[in-house]
Amino acid sequence: MGRAPCCDKANVKRGPWSPEEDAKLKEFIDKHGTGGNWIALPQKAGLRRCGKSCRLRWLNYLRPNIKHGEFSDQEDKIICTLYATIGSRWSIIAAQLPGRTDNDIKNYWNTKLKKKFTGLPLLPHHPSHQQRTQQNAIITSFTSHAHPLLSSSSPTPPPSSTLSPPSQSSLSNSHYFASLTGLEQSVSYYSSSPNLQPQESFLGSMRQYEASCCSSSDGSSSSSTTNNNNNQICSLGKEREYYDFSLCGNGADDHPMGFPRSFCSGVVDGGQRLVLGSVGGWSQEKQSCDQTWGAENPSDYAGLEEIKQLISSASNCSSNNNSFLWYEGKSDHDGVVMYY
DNA sequence: AAACAGGGCAACCGCTCGCTA
């Protein structure tokens, strides 16, 4: 037996909203609010519309402070970063972009950004000095604001989640990391967490170019190696290895997209790794070799608040002159800057 | 000028989640 419909579909109007309907809905909500009941609202407002339709119209179009039109570069970055990190969680992404709706962002991604990042030409084999300088500018700008979780004065502990984010105390052992690829390189980011789902639609073609590294679930140590294609493989891990960052190099195995700039940053501690990718575009690959997460709730997303904070720090970096936050070591190999 | 193709976007559909009785 199916579920009862939320409204009488035969008696509700569908399709585009007329200015009169818009006015009615806006006027009603201005006067009475939504009343917490969208199903009943259209009747009260004198609209022959489904409650869900009213809700959508209000949220996506009539609500005050809705921003329409061009997305800024900053917004692009945030969208890309979050998409790479959490996937198509448009409502979460929208929450980081005041005035933008999830539907707007979803449409923008599907029509513009996805193409933008899948249609890039190959990039030069080696970055020039100037390009290297640009990379460093990117990494500095994106990370120049200390992650609040890492600050000893951080006033609020991370929220709980089913994925057991690190406790405040445990974060004292966290590592903040950031990696920037060479201009000729791309970043592949492998997630063993079901919460960070592979983006099937995004850059699916690049999978063949991804290095075949596999995180260990048993607490492998950090490492940095070079594979036989001279690609830099950066593997970061502690007790549980969730991500590897493989920097695909040049030559026959070059990734066709050749991201102009790729950057990732995040927090690593014993049980969690929160990752941000920036600007250039990413791919994600769910690993089949790690069973650790298999039994955990796939619908949960770990560390949303952390992501928000990361984004917040990234967005505010222009007004903050802090240098790159503390790090325990640094290496610079072949155009790769690795803080760990 | 007409036909066609493709892109952009608003709106719909169906599902999950969370609350409540």
Add this chain to the structure above:
DNA sequence: GTAGCGAGCGGTTGCCCTGTT
């Protein structure tokens, strides 16, 4: 514990506009 309900979300559809042939 569970069934019913509404809210919210993400994927998809379909219409309209614009550019091309």
